[in-house]
Amino acid sequence: MRRVSRLTLGDVLRVATSSLRARRLRAVLSALGVAIGIATIVAVMSIPASSQAELLDQLGRMGNLLTVQSGQSLDGAAAPLPLPALSMIRRIPPVVSATAVGVIPNTSVRRSAAIPAVETGGIAVVASDIGLLTTLGGAVQHGSFLNAANARYPTVVLGRGAAQTLGIPDVAESPQVFIGARYFTVIGILDAMPFSPEIDDAALVGFPAAATYLQFDGSATEVYVRAQVDQVLGVQAVLAASANPESPEAVRVSRPSDAIAARAAAKGNLNGLLLGLGLVALLVGGIGVANVMIVGVIERRNEIGLRRALGATRAQIAGQFVAESLVLSAIGGLLGVALGVIGTVLYAHATAIPVVIPFAAAAAALGSALAVGAVAGVYPAARAARLAPAEALRAA
Numbered sequence: 001m002r003r004v005s006r007l008t009l010g011d012v013l014r015v016a017t018s019s020l021r022a023r024r025l026r027a028v029l030s031a032l033g034v035a036i037g038i039a040t041i042v043a044v045m046s047i048p049a050s051s052q053a054e055l056l057d058q059l060g061r062m063g064n065l066l067t068v069q070s071g072q073s074l075d076g077a078a079a080p081l082p083l084p085a086l087s088m089i090r091r092i093p094p095v096v097s098a099t100a101v102g103v104i105p106n107t108s109v110r111r112s113a114a115i116p117a118v119e120t121g122g123i124a125v126v127a128s129d130i131g132l133l134t135t136l137g138g139a140v141q142h143g144s145f146l147n148a149a150n151a152r153y154p155t156v157v158l159g160r161g162a163a164q165t166l167g168i169p170d171v172a173e174s175p176q177v178f179i180g181a182r183y184f185t186v187i188g189i190l191d192a193m194p195f196s197p198e199i200d201d202a203a204l205v206g207f208p209a210a211a212t213y214l215q216f217d218g219s220a221t222e223v224y225v226r227a228q229v230d231q232v233l234g235v236q237a238v239l240a241a242s243a244n245p246e247s248p249e250a251v252r253v254s255r256p257s258d259a260i261a262a263r264a265a266a267k268g269n270l271n272g273l274l275l276g277l278g279l280v281a282l283l284v285g286g287i288g289v290a291n292v293m294i295v296g297v298i299e300r301r302n303e304i305g306l307r308r309a310l311g312a313t314r315a316q317i318a319g320q321f322v323a324e325s326l327v328l329s330a331i332g333g334l335l336g337v338a339l340g341v342i343g344t345v346l347y348a349h350a351t352a353i354p355v356v357i358p359f360a361a362a363a364a365a366l367g368s369a370l371a372v373g374a375v376a377g378v379y380p381a382a383r384a385a386r387l388a389p390a391e392a393l394r395a396a
Contacts (some may be wrong), residue, residue, distance in 0.1 A: 038336025329373025
């Protein structure tokens with residue numbers, strides 16, 4: 001009885017890698033096809049995970065923020081918020097804090113009086129309550145914000161965009177801007193306000209100063225409200241009637257976090273599309289691996305016949321080709337994971353979000369590559385194993 005020699009795992013890997021080294025260019029191109037698919041999958045799974053921390057932070061800060069805006073009455077006429085709107089909203093028990101702003105119409109802000117009034121640079125002049133930053137969670141980049149003392153005088157705080165438009169980098173030299181018919185001293189420049197972008201391009205003056213120097217009537221155009229987290233929906237339901245009891249239909253109430261949730265849903269749909277494209281790319285890469293294996297069987301018929309004549313079993317021949325396919329896919333998978341991680345890091349750095357690489361995503365992607373390699377190697381391995389030694393040597 002003939003004794004069949006056994007191949008160890010190391011022997012199988014050495015045979016598989018030696019064959020791939022002999023056809024390096026073909027192997028590299030096939031591995032690259034797998035790598036592209038894996039890189040796409042890793043990036044598509046990791047980038048949303050990196051964005052999730054930022055998104056959760058935004059939702060945490062904005063989840064209990066509501067805005068109340070003046071709207072239109074039933075006949076289409078403008079319906080400004082009543083003067084007592086802010087005080088009435090503050091009386092709602094679950095309201096933690098509330099602050100108001102009022103756009104001052106027909107008023108421009110310029111670097112000097114010599115600049116024509118029509119050249120506003122898109123900067124709005126807005127009367128602001130002194131509690132604006134507390135409610136919005138904003139911060140001052142340079143100088144200070146309005147307070148009970150300076151809100152009565154011709155002082156102004158610029159949003160980040162407004163300061164850039166006016167060419168004012170800081171408040172070290174107490175710069176002045178021309179608002180209405182007189183100069184106002186810039187006492188502060190705000191940091192970016194991602195939750196209230198309209199503030200970025202505004203020049204903020206105190207309500208008392210607006211009434212004294214800019215003939216402002218004191219009516220608010222928007223009220224920002226912070227409510228207890230577990231009472232947000234209840235507060236949202238009564239805000240319109242509280243702000244304008246006579247015409248609640250003329251009040252617009254919104255929740256900024258809803259816009260973030262909608263944006264996240266849209267990104268989720270896009271991520272699903274990209275994941276599908278990654279799977280298609282992985283499938284194409286798997287087809288490339290299968291093609292390389294089939295061509296390898298055709299080119300190496302003499303080698304297969306010689307090994308069979310020397311006693312190699314069908315299982316050993318099949319195992320060799322499956323091992324080659326797995327090695328090729330593993331190389332492509334590892335390269336793809338590396339590319340996906342690098343792409344995620346670059347994206348996170350460019351968008352200033354934390355870098356999160358889920359281990360499950362990398363493991364699943366690598367497992368997918370190995371699965372594709374195993375499937376791609378089954379048919380070529382079976383074809384090689386079916387070759388009879390005499391037929392293979394004769395064809396050579």
